[in-house]
Amino acid sequence: MERELQILWTAVAAYVLAGIIAVIGVVLGKRPERAVLGLTLTGLALQTVSMGLRWERLGHGPFITMFEILCSNIWSLMCAYTFAYWRIPRIRATAAIVLPLMFIMLGWLMVTHPGEGHYPPTYNTPWLFIHIGLGKVFLGAVLVAVGLSCVILMRQAGIGITRLQQLPPNPQLDELAFRCMAIGLIFHTLMLIAGAIWAQDAWGRYWAWDPLETWAFITWLTVAFTIHARLAYRLTPPMHAGLILAVFVTAFLTFFGVPFISATPHQGAV
């Protein structure tokens, strides 16, 4: 386990360094894009190795304990953001916001106990990977939208206007954020469907309003609300950005809060 953790902490260091360089780049008006991309890719490679070693050792994937769930979500969020960073060069300066946001999860990971948990028999199914994978794409898409929204909100608040000039104007950021939310809606819907199929197989019911199901549905509604609000009220980019942040907070609480405060965590571990 020591070696896994050492590799993981090296990955965390690479992410943190990437974040710091991204922030310094924006502050100094520079574009250290290769360094940021290189460091996040290095972090991802190391984290993949660490997670692979743990998987090999325990015989199951990172789905059980808080440590594993946090770790795998950091990995998927970093994958999603790195992909957007690579494919959409004109939004790269958002790394100065998104990577520091990730520091919160990295810090949380570092104080979480890396012990093992029991792998329930209902997890022996491909639906586990499908359901969780779809949820990760949803969260990744919303993270990219959050990065764009934060830029819009910072501009609105008059923070770093000149420094953020290298990013496109608000309407374009807004359109991109909307596209991310659209992807988010598709993947969240798919995640709910896959979850219902799995729940039917595993527990004999496709939907039972358990705490996680309830909050996942509320999160889905917040996405539908945001998309319709933008159409119905012709929301300005800052208003739309505010709603996107609200979706992110709801999704974050659903993914990382509900399973750990509820006595019946999705019945999975029972």
Added chain:
Amino acid sequence: MIGDGARERGNLTSAWDSRGQSPRRTKCDDGETRSGLYPVKFLRTLASLRLTLWLIALLGAGTAFAYLREGARTWPLVAPLLLLALNLLAAVATNGVFRRQIALLVFHLSLIVLLLLVAAGRLTYLNGHAGVTVGTAFDGVLAASERGPWHTGELSKVSFVNKGFTIDYAPGLQRGATRNHVAWADMQGHWHEAEIGDQDPLILENYRFYTTFNKGFAPTFRWLPKAGEAMYGSVQLPPYPGNQYSQAAEWTPPDSSVPVWVMLDFDETVLDPERHSSFRLPERYKLIVRIGSTRHEMQPGDSIELPDGRLEFDGLRSWMGYRVFYDWTLPWLLAACIVAIASLGVHFWQKFAVKPWDA
């Protein structure tokens, strides 16, 4: 900050682009505008996209409310859903966006279909539990059940035999895989066998039988009444290992008036919390039987005389608790979900293909 919800906006089409056309008006004798106006006007108001927004918020609030108040699970969800359905149907009837964007229309219609299917499912579902002793058949009787008012399935015609099961346990009594061997006869009388458990239910006539963590021991008896035919039966003791220290039950043999209390007594460790093990019957046990104030200890083959018959202890078996679920809408729900997600994908694909992401 907030616009008026009309007009074209970038490549987004507004929801009220048909608003400009004034509805056909007919004047009545008394000078009031009447038919042709009010229904259309009402439909358009009902179709408002702003109303959609607040109904979505209402549904969110209703969901949270239903979650917090277990007793109020129905109306906080059903009322906003019905209103959303009306809102959407009115929009489909009046909003030109849905005629120009077919994929969007299909997506929204599949939401309505989903809603109708869920409602139909709630009216006709069945959810219950049954325990079946190994070597015996499920006889269509449920220990507990709840069902929709229009449930018409014929569970009494469904039967299968529990042919035995294994359940692995990891150290710490952590339950692993369940493998349950079952057999059933089809309409033509041909026998089929299958292994079910964990993710794999047995599906017969739309009834789905799921193994559960409820399972335990079942002393089996032969009952020879003084009047009538001999019969076999078993008494399912409380689930094991959950109720490890209360392996007792009371029951009355068929057509008898004498209650019989039985308790399974064994010392050995069936499931060892220290190591990997499997659910099994105890090897050395005795059955304590109390009838009135008389106490008996029984081994397989022993019998006792009761005022109205003889009770022979045949031996110990295990029983499996099944969850029984019936909902004919399941495949249709899946189909509606596939249509919904495909149309949503096509809608966004068409919309975003117009302008590159990195433009």
